[in-house]
Amino acid sequence: MNDIKSYVVQAAALQELALDTAALERIATVLTRNAEMARLLAGFEMDESQEPAAVFRAAV
Amino acid sequence: MSFADRREAILAGTLSAVDIVEGSLQGISRRDEQYNCFTRITATRARKEARHLDALRARGAPLPPLAGATFAVKNLFDVEGEVTLAGSRLNAARAPAARDATVVARLRDAGAILLGAVNMDPYAYGFTTENTFYGPTRNPHDTTRTSGGSSGGSGAVVAAGLVDFSLGSDTNGSIRVPSSFCGVYGLKPTYGRLPRTGAYPFVHSLDHVGPLAHDACDLAALYEIMQGPDAGDPACAQRAPELVQRELVKAVAGLRVARLTGYFDRWATAPAQAASRRAASALGARAEIELPEVERARAAAFLITAAEGGALHLPTLSRHYEEFEPLTRDRLLAGALQPGTWYLQAQRLRAWFRERIAQVFRDYDVLVAPATPFPATPLGEDWIDLNGQRLPLRPSVGLLTQPLSFIGLPVAAVPMREDGELPMAVQLICAPWREDNCLRAAAALQSAAVARCDRVGP
Numbered sequence: 152m153n154d155i156k157s158y159v160v161q162a163a164a165l166q167e168l169a170l171d172t173a174a175l176e177r178i179a180t181v182l183t184r185n186a187e188m189a190r191l192l193a194g195f196e197m198d199e200s201q202e203p204a205a206v207f208r209a210a211v
Numbered sequence: 212m213s214f215a216d217r218r219e220a221i222l223a224g225t226l227s228a229v230d231i232v233e234g235s236l237q238g239i240s241r242r243d244e245q246y247n248c249f250t251r252i253t254a255t256r257a258r259k260e261a262r263h264l265d266a267l268r269a270r271g272a273p274l275p276p277l278a279g280a281t282f283a284v285k286n287l288f289d290v291e292g293e294v295t296l297a298g299s300r301l302n303a304a305r306a307p308a309a310r311d312a313t314v315v316a317r318l319r320d321a322g323a324i325l326l327g328a329v330n331m332d333p334y335a336y337g338f339t340t341e342n343t344f345y346g347p348t349r350n351p352h353d354t355t356r357t358s359g360g361s362s363g364g365s366g367a368v369v370a371a372g373l374v375d376f377s378l379g380s381d382t383n384g385s386i387r388v389p390s391s392f393c394g395v396y397g398l399k400p401t402y403g404r405l406p407r408t409g410a411y412p413f414v415h416s417l418d419h420v421g422p423l424a425h426d427a428c429d430l431a432a433l434y435e436i437m438q439g440p441d442a443g444d445p446a447c448a449q450r451a452p453e454l455v456q457r458e459l460v461k462a463v464a465g466l467r468v469a470r471l472t473g474y475f476d477r478w479a480t481a482p483a484q485a486a487s488r489r490a491a492s493a494l495g496a497r498a499e500i501e502l503p504e505v506e507r508a509r510a511a512a513f514l515i516t517a518a519e520g521g522a523l524h525l526p527t528l529s530r531h532y533e534e535f536e537p538l539t540r541d542r543l544l545a546g547a548l549q550p551g552t553w554y555l556q557a558q559r560l561r562a563w564f565r566e567r568i569a570q571v572f573r574d575y576d577v578l579v580a581p582a583t584p585f586p587a588t589p590l591g592e593d594w595i596d597l598n599g600q601r602l603p604l605r606p607s608v609g610l611l612t613q614p615l616s617f618i619g620l621p622v623a624a625v626p627m628r629e630d631g632e633l634p635m636a637v638q639l640i641c642a643p644w645r646e647d648n649c650l651r652a653a654a655a656l657q658s659a660a661v662a663r664c665d666r667v668g669p
Contacts, residue, residue, distance in 0.1 A: 162548040168529050174541065181545035184603075185517055188510035189553040192560055195507055203558040 155179045155186065214375075214432055218278040218322070221268055228261035228268075228279045228324065235281050235326055239373050242669055245354055247346050248368040250286050251293055252327040257281075260324045275322030277436065283368045284378040285361075286328035287335060288312040288420075289409035297411035298333040298361070300344040301527065301534055312409025313444070314378060314420055314437045321436045326374055329364025333536035335380060335413040336520055336543065337361050338388050338608035339588070343536055347590050350392060351667040352633055356587040359392030359608070361385040362423070366393035369423050372666040376424040376433060380410060382417045383516060384582075384612025387638060390423055390624035392587035394634025395664055396653065397423045398430045401643045402619025404450075405434075408443030414519040415446070417512070417616060425664050427653035430623065431456045434646060455647045462655040463577070466648060468494045471580040471640075473501035478597065478610045483581035483635055486627040490637040491579040493661040494652055500578075502571065505614045508564045511557035512617035513606070517546025518554040538605075565618040572642035577652045579637055582624045584610055586633035615640055623649035625656050628663045 156179040163170055163178070170178070212220070220226035236254055243249050264278050284290065287297040289308035296302045311319060319325065330348045332340055340348040340363025348363040350356040351371040358367040362379025366389025369377050379386040381399040390397030398421045405420050412418055422433040438452035470491035476484050491499075525547040528535060535543075571578070584597055588604060595604040615622055620643060624636040639656075641648040656662040 159545075159548060163544075166525065166529065166547065168532075168544070170532065170544075174532070174544075177541040178545045178548070181542050182548065185514060185545055185549060185553070188513050189549075189556070191507050191510040192514070192553070192556045195504070195556075195560065197559055197563050201559045201563055203555045203562075 155183050214277050214280050214429060217280060218274050218276065221264065221279050222274055224268070226279065228264035229258070231279050231281065232257045232261040232324060235374065238669065239326065242371065243373060245349065246351055246367050246371055247348050248329045248364045248371065248373060249283070249327045250296060250330050250345055250364070253290065253293065253325050257324050257326050260319070264322060275320065276432065277318065278322035280323045280375045281326050282318065282323050282376045282378065283327050283329045283365065283374045284315060284325065285331050285365050285380055287331060287380060287411035288315050288328070288378060290315060290325065290328060293328065295411055296328070298331040298335065298342055298345065299536065301531055308409070310409070313406040313441045315409070317437050318433070329368050329377065331364055332361035333539050334520070334524065335361040335382060335385060336539045338384065338605055340364060341538065341590060343538065349590070350587045352394060353587065356589055357392065359389035359587065362389050365423050366390060366395055369393065369395045369425060370667055372668065376422055376429055378420060379423055380413070381419045381421060381616060382414050383512060383616055384609040386421050386423060387582045387612045387622060387624040387636065388608055390626065391582040391634070391636035394626040394628055394636070395423050395425060396427055396430050396626060397421065397624040398434055398646065398649065399616060399622045400434065400646050401621045403446045403448040404621070404644070404646065405437050406441030406444040406447040408441050412523065414516050416519060417516060419616065425666065427623070427625070427650055427657045428456070428459060430653065431459055431650045434650070453647065455650050458647045458651055459654040461651055462658065463494050463652055466576040466652065467574065468496040468577045468579065468652070469498040469500045469575045470496050471502060471578050472499045474505035475580040475611055478584050479581045480585045480597065482586070482632065483584055486635050487579050487581045487637050489661060490625065490627065490656055493656055493659050494577065494579065496579060500571070500575070503567050504564060507560055508614040508617050509610065511560040512613040514549065514553050514557040515561070517542065518549050521546025521549070561617060568618060568620070569642070576641060576645070576648050578640040580640065581611055582636035582638045583608060586635045612638070619643060621646045621649050623653040625653045625662045626664045627661070628665060634665070
């Protein structure tokens with residue numbers, strides 16, 4: 152959680168968000184839950200050819 | 212009264228559109244205070260549209276198919292001359308919409324009369340319609356409980372019988388959850404089927420729009436009318452409208468039905484599981500099956516929602532954090548700050564999951580699952596105990612809907628209710644572009660009186 156708090160403080164600064172400590176802590180709490188979701192996906196192996204999104208087309 | 216019956220009554224002169232509108236406006240004025248559905252009533256527009264229909268009848272011109280049917284829209288749909296709130300106080304300062312959203316315009320042209328815009332979770336990020344600025348929308352079946360969300364106003368306004376139907380949007384379950392909590396029918400079509408032009412976005416790659424109504428036949432009629440390509444929505448399919456009303460008489464003949472177990476039982480209370488068993492049995496289900504990696508699919512939907520929703524609102528949040536809905540702003544900011552790799556891995560899983568589920572539809576046409584883990588919860592509740600686990604309530608409401616909209620499958624939400632119990636819906640899930648099968652199965656449950664949509668009377 153401390154790592155995530157530090158991450159939120161740095162990432163918020165990078166996005167030029169002026170937030171007080173209480174807001175940063177609340178966001179860190181939410182991001183901790185999101186991180187649990189991300190962990191579920193990180194360990195899941197998929198073929199390298201699995202495209203991340205629809206193939207880009209230069210014209211439609 | 213069906214849409215066709217109402218049209219016939221106007222044609223025969225036993226009903227006038229003006230009388231319908233005046234009666235409806237009186238009902239809203241008398242009863243909506245207890246539910247808080249409407250954020251805007253479009254009385255002037257409704258009266259004008261009603262006079263136009265009565266004038267058509269007076270001069271012997273043909274009446275459009277939805278003549279005299281009344282409706283309301285989630286307040287994220289553009290309505291000409293009205294401000295599109297999208298559930299937000301900040302949006303109240305925006306200019307009024309120049310024109311109707313595409314689906315609103317198609318319904319208007321079909322003779323439906325718009326009575327107003329209804330409440331929702333701010334920017335559609337929520338499942339309970341507990342809106343800090345516009346108040347909660349209360350469930351007509353028990354006003355101490357939520358109406359679900361984020362299209363809670365759209366569910367409640369139909370359940371209360373204040374309109375004939377409504378429009379909602381569904382990113383992770385926002386049509387199906389209010390359908391379940393309020394006990395009404397809902398249709399979340401295939402991703403890209405109905406145009407979203409003029410609907411305030413939340414998550415571009417997951418947003419759908421669709422109808423909520425009192426029965427499956429109404430859903431089919433509305434779905435037919437709202438279809439068709441639209442250049443304003445890049446995701447909208449270039450497909451001609453597919454007619455489904457004539458298919459409903461086939462019921463489930465020839466359809467291969469299975470009930471979903473595993474994840475969909477694990478995250479459902481006993482009454483929700485029982486509802487899905489009743490529906491599956493009535494539809495002649497031949498199997499109980501598990502889908503692969505549903506937990507991960509839900510996690511991926513969760514992360515994509517947070518990232519895209521957060522990115523959309525980041526500029527406004529950076530300037531107006533204090534004015535943003537308190538229940539939403541920290542979740543959006545957390546999403547905006549997520550590492551990019553999380554988002555990309557979630558998108559990769561989305562493609563993987565779509566391929567696996569496509570294989571399931573080689574063997575089955577309709578999959579049955581509960582729409583919500585539990586019935587409507589009390590207003591103000593933050594936590595829920597679900598099968599022995601204590602979970603944050605608001606995100607958990609969408610546990611059973613999120614993995615399905617994640618890959619854009621069409622789903623009909625069909626209300627089930629036992630005597631003395633709160634309503635709960637089941638999901639009838641079909642392969643992409645097979646809304647006809649969703650609606651056939653929904654109509655079959657309705658005909659068999661297994662489904663039950665109780666309108667709360669005055």
